[in-house]
Amino acid sequence: MATEAAGRTRSRGRKQPPGAPPPQRPAGSGRETAAPEPSDRRAKSQGKWATWLILPSLILLACVIVYPVISAIALSLQKDQGLDPATGMFVAGGFAGLGNYIGWLMQQCPAIGGGTVSCAPGTLGAQFWSATYNTFFFTVITVAIETVMGFWMAMIMARTFRGRGLVRAAVLVPWAIPTAVTAKLWFFIFAYEGIANSLFNANILWTGSEGPARTAVIIADVWKTTPFMALLILAGLQLIPNDVYEAAKMDGATAWQRFTQITLPLVKPALMVAILFRVLDALRMFDLPYILTGGANGTTTLSILVVDQIRQGFNAAAALSTITFIIIFIVAFIFVRFLGANVVQNTNIVDTKEKS
């Protein structure tokens, strides 16, 4: 059932307005209606009603999330089609058990005459762990940079100054461009005879070796998604009442103190949600490196590996995407559970903070 829960968490998280905990205590929420005794009956009939109201979306979720997930898992337990040497035609591969999963995790490929051998360089199987490493490498670096820069941009945008609307709109431009287009733009910028090299008068082979290729991907990703981060953080910043700052000023707090003692703790819920979204997004990074480098030179991510594998065999690809799914699920779980990214319940962190 873990799969279903994840699906729900995600889709709910999506619908939520950018991670903003409601400023006032939510009136008429589930907690309040259920508590007092006289309204017990009303609550029951409401519950029935709610069942019917929720049903359509449950059906929809079942179709677009539960069914594909179950079907993917079923697919992943079958072997890929093999060639019948007599006819030269593909035949069904048969039941594989966990063979596909073990193949990916242990980097084992089928050997001629049955059994498995360690995957030779050049097979997709040999790239699982390096792709996992690349994915996490990109995630950690890009999200870290985007958080810092996004915070900085949000602080600027939160101030009142002339032309604020213009700045906010301008900041959004990179985010509004489709990633595939962005990737193609950066592809031309990072070409050998491209803008990046002529601007810095350099002769760097941006897509020709590991360090520069990864740097190129990180630069392009940061350029594109920092605005997203900035907007989510901005939403959080705007929920902090001005009175708090004024009071702090009266008490003689310096700007730095106001930042660390007021801004940071109060914006933390929104910040954590923003980071969570970005991390989940970055973990399935695909189009940017796929177009920019084609996955060459240490830029193959798990998603690129999945897409490459789909062209070679659905069943192993289903296993790989299930593994990817589990990895992302674990990361999301850690975030929600231990780091306090509060996407699902809008309990009142702000309230408790204010009380304490």
Place this chain on the structure above:
Amino acid sequence: MRYGKRLGPLAAAGVLTLALASCSGGGSTNAGGASGPASENLDGHGPITYVQGKDNSNVVRPLVKKWNAAHPDEKVTFKEQTDQADQQHDDLVQNFQAKNSEYDVVDVDVIWTAEFAAKGWLQPLKDSMAIDTSAMLEPTVKSGTYNGTLYAAPQTSDGGILYYRKDLVKTPPKTWDEMMGMCSIAKKNDMGCYAGQFAKYEGLTVNTAEAINSAGGSILGDDGKPTLDTPEAKAGLENLVKAYQDGNIPKQAITYQEEQGRQAFEAGNLLFLRNWPYVYNLAKTDASSKVKDKFGLAPLPGKDGPGASSLGGHNIAVSVYSKNKATAHDFVEFMTSAETEKFYATQGSLAPVLTDLYDDQELVKQLPYLPVLKTSIANAVPRPVTPFYPAVTKAIQENAYAAIKGDKTVDQALQDMADAISSAGA
């Protein structure tokens, strides 16, 4: 969250029943034996659909119009796909898997033919479905043949050509060694000597296969097993590796796809360029081209004569799920007829597959590269014809790239390449 708990069992029950009832269907991935659908509807006449990637130079529409005027009861509908090869491939796979009878006649890239044939999706072109291929260039017919049976008729072709600077080189090199000898001219003029497509993508497979085939080696044997442990194969890959280490291939060439190479050549930065025929017109007419009247064409250099180009182009095939295969067959004949082929060449600059057209004076006047292209295609070797092409091309790209960059030795690269190809077929 409390509502969630109360609704738990109900939701679970609803979800499960509905998941099974309302959204199943599709998803079956069995590979059919060819005997079933391949023997049905062979004499069906009626309307059909032709599926092809984006018709950029407006070739297909006029042809379909012409066909429809002559065959009012067997009208052809043209379904246009995107212009991305990968997406075209995936679209075809999905529709074949769904046994969609509305994809009657399909345009397949030469490298997909074996895969689709082995999946049992293409109608064998024999008996009543046979197509006469005797007038076609032999390598193109090979690209449509799997296990001795023709599954797809050659429709258009393409081959590699050597572009050279005729203002700096009097006679084009006939062999690889001769070309490498001329690289001193490039050095003197402070330009790169030779480039092809060496970025890690399909183009690298094309160039690697050309290097190995031109040196007399091969990648796959007729049995589909790798044949890379020969001195010829080693010599072929070594040619590329050495040229890169010597600087005869400029270092930025490992980021080159077709376009970057063309731009470098047009900017006057390359003495020799391996590319497709499309470069000819652009280099002649581009405003930014500095080499408009300074370049010539030659067949690719080989070991001791013309090299073995890899084959590009597209084949045309009939789906086994088609309901009107007789019409489909006639349409395939129409699309590969001499008249149509000539129209491809004049209207779309697509290389014909019929041998005679390469000597057609009228055509040669319009497409001056045709005689060179004829040599190129006549000596061409199709890229490995294997149902595991996606895995094979990855194995070649990954290891050739590592070898060229000097990350591994040529021997190691060939060994890994062979192992990776074997495991794809196992």
